[in-house]
Amino acid sequence: xxxxxxxxxxxxxxxxxxxxxxxxxxxxxxxxxxxxxxxxxxxxxxxxxxxxxxxxxxxxxxxxxxxxxxxxxxxxxxxxxxxxxxxxxxxxxxxxxxxxxxxxxxxxxxxxxxxxxxxxxxxxxxxxxxxxxxxxxxxxxxxxxxxxxxxxxxxxxxxxxxxxxxxxxxxxxxxxxxxxxxxxxxxxx
Amino acid sequence: xxxxxxxxxxxxxxxxxxxxxxxxxxxxxxxxxxxxxxxxxxxxxxxxxxxxxxxxxxxxxxxxxxxxxxxxxxxxxxxxxxxxxxxxxxxxxxxxxxxxxxxxxxxxxxxxx
Numbered sequence: 035x036x037x038x039x040x041x042x043x044x045x046x047x048x049x050x051x052x053x054x055x056x057x058x059x060x061x062x063x064x065x066x067x068x069x070x071x072x073x074x075x076x077x078x079x080x081x082x083x084x085x086x087x088x089x090x091x092x093x094x095x096x097x098x099x100x101x102x103x104x105x106x107x108x109x110x111x112x113x114x115x116x117x118x119x120x121x122x123x124x125x126x127x128x129x130x131x132x133x134x135x136x137x138x139x140x141x142x143x144x145x146x147x148x149x150x151x152x153x154x155x156x157x158x159x160x161x162x163x164x165x166x167x168x169x170x171x172x173x174x175x176x177x178x179x180x181x182x183x184x185x186x187x188x189x190x191x192x193x194x195x196x197x198x199x200x201x202x203x204x205x206x207x208x209x210x211x212x213x214x215x216x217x218x219x220x221x222x223x
Numbered sequence: 224x225x226x227x228x229x230x231x232x233x234x235x236x237x238x239x240x241x242x243x244x245x246x247x248x249x250x251x252x253x254x255x256x257x258x259x260x261x262x263x264x265x266x267x268x269x270x271x272x273x274x275x276x277x278x279x280x281x282x283x284x285x286x287x288x289x290x291x292x293x294x295x296x297x298x299x300x301x302x303x304x305x306x307x308x309x310x311x312x313x314x315x316x317x318x319x320x321x322x323x324x325x326x327x328x329x330x331x332x333x334x335x336x
Contacts, residue, residue, distance in 0.1 A: 067304065
C-alpha cells in the first residue's frame, strides 16, 4: 500500500511539472497570437506553410501517442517483448515527426524566412521550436528507457518511468492539437 | 480504465476530428468567423477526447488532485492568453494615428468595408 502511494506521488509530481510546462506554452501561444500579423512588410505567415506536410506531421504524432499508450498496456501486462516493440514504433514515429519538422524549418530558412526576418516568424519559430525541442528530449528519454529495459528487464522502477514518459508524450500531442489549429489552420482575419 | 478499448476510441475519435479540421480548411468549406469558430470547437473536442482516453483524467478519487491542479492551470492559462490579447489590442488602439483611428472606427462600426 505504501509503495503504491509513493508511486502515485511521483506521478502527481510529474503531472504538476507538466502543468507548469503548459503555462510556458500558454505564454508562447499568447506571444504568437499577438505577433502573427507583424510581418514587417513580408509575406503573411499562412502563405509560407504547406498544409499537407502539417497533416502528415499531425497523423504521425497522433499515431505515436497511440502506440505509446499500447506500450503502457504491455507494461501493465508485464509483457517485455510487446513493450519494447511498441516503444520502438513510438520512437520511429517520433523521429520521423522531428525530421519532417526540421525539414520544414530548414526549407523556410533557406527561402529567407528565418526567425530573424520579422516578429511573426520569431514567435512562430519559438512556439513550434519549443514543442520540437520537447519531442527531441522525449526521444532521448525513450532511448535511455529502452536501453534500461534491454539491460535490466521490466523492473517496477522502469514501469513507473514509462508511465511518466507516456504522460509526457500524450501531453505533447495535446499541445500539438492547438499548434496545428491556431498556427496552421486558423486564418488571419 | 486503462484498457485497449479506451486507447482505440481515443485514437479513432482524434483521427476523425483532425481530418475534419484539415478538410474544412483544405476544401474551403467554411470561411471567416464560422471557420474559426468550428476549428476552435473541433480542437476543444479533441482536447477532451485526449484528456479522457489517453491521459485518463477523470473524477475518480485517486485522480482528483490531478484534475483539480489541471483546472486551476487552465484558469491561469486563460488569464495569460486572454489578458495578453486584451492588453495588446488596447495598446495597438492607443498607438494609432488619427487617420488610422478614423478608418478603424468606420470599419468596426460597419460604415466601411
